Amino acid sequence: MFSFASYPYPKSESFKEIIVSSLGAGISVYLFLIIFQPFGTENFQHPYKFLLLFPYCIIFGIAFFIANLMTSRFSSWNMGAELLKIIFILFVGSILSYFYNSLFLSHVELDLGNYFYMFLYSLAVGIPVSIIYILSRYIYLKNIHENTARNISQHLPDSVPELQQNLLKIAAQNTELIISENDFLCVQSMENYCTFYFLENNLLKKMLVRISLSGALQQIGNGAVKKCHRSYIVNLTKVKNLKGNAQGYKLILPEIDFEIPVSRSFIPSIIPQLQQQNS
Structure with missing residues (x-):
């Protein structure tokens, strides 16, 4: 019950x-x-x-x-x-x-x-x-x-063309993190901290930074890097699969071992962009 x-x-x-x-x-x-x-x-x-x-x-x-x-x-x-x-x-x-x-x-x-x-x-x-x-x-x-x-x-492609070497720069207190957009995967928020997931020499790396999710989004948010949940920012070009249920959707990135939820309030901005990537 x-x-x-x-x-x-x-x-x-x-x-x-x-x-x-x-x-x-x-x-x-x-x-x-x-x-x-x-x-x-x-x-x-x-x-x-x-x-x-x-x-x-x-x-x-x-x-x-x-x-x-x-x-x-x-x-x-x-x-x-x-x-x-x-x-x-x-x-x-x-x-x-x-x-x-x-x-x-x-x-x-x-x-x-x-x-x-x-x-x-x-x-x-x-x-x-x-x-x-x-x-x-x-x-x-x-x-x-x-x-x-x-x-x-x-229709999601197994691989996407390499983007220009745009660098995502995250500065917080005494920490400065620079990640190539091609290697950036997602950000997971936990209270006042964020864990950044990215690739380094094709190996998964993660770094904990004392910064809010909104602060991180202000620094790295762009056309492909979007907030999809109150606790997540994701690089949509890295999404290789999508699951749906009554609550909404979950994004699957093969490099990480968890699914990223998409809040229903973010569906109108996330799903159409994934559909555009198919065309």
Whole structure:
């Protein structure tokens, strides 16, 4: 159970994705209500019945939007956090739904016991909708990223033409590191330190330098050397393979024994450049 909760899950990062997913969640709730008409809804007779049910779409869409907007600021996300977010959405949605139902539909006095029933109704509607959303979004992103990674990997060249002997110079405190761009591989950040990976006489070398990743990027960032994650800078010309999953992509450089993740926020700048290298 705990391993399932700790499994990485892709959170919504762009404002456009938050808007679209919030609209989808609200519409899904509305469709569930008008198709299945649960909890006595089929006995509710009114000429504008479906119109009166529509505010539930707005309520849960707003709750979903607020929750996604709040969680978009987190640097990492997993299945357990996603489930907690869903519970928060259902809780907020149940409160708003209770006030709407009590004040505008049933016209009953506000009562904690009545709210408890509304919370149970919200769970009954929200849980199946949430399960469908989580699974469908995970499968969709996984398929998209896997197919894109497969297509790019098939066309990545085994070797690239030698670049001009551009030198990357890194100066930090009493340390000065000069690396040929042809030999530079990547940078891995650990708090206030960065480990630089590069080749020297075709042998892998690494050096630990006291510098921030943003400071390193200012000194060596160019068209091919880019930040791809909050902890990594990579030389895209050295990428020889690409893996995709629901969280995003991972870059594979044969010279190093670990995979470099690509954050979803960096996908629009990293993936198109890898595709250009194929052409």
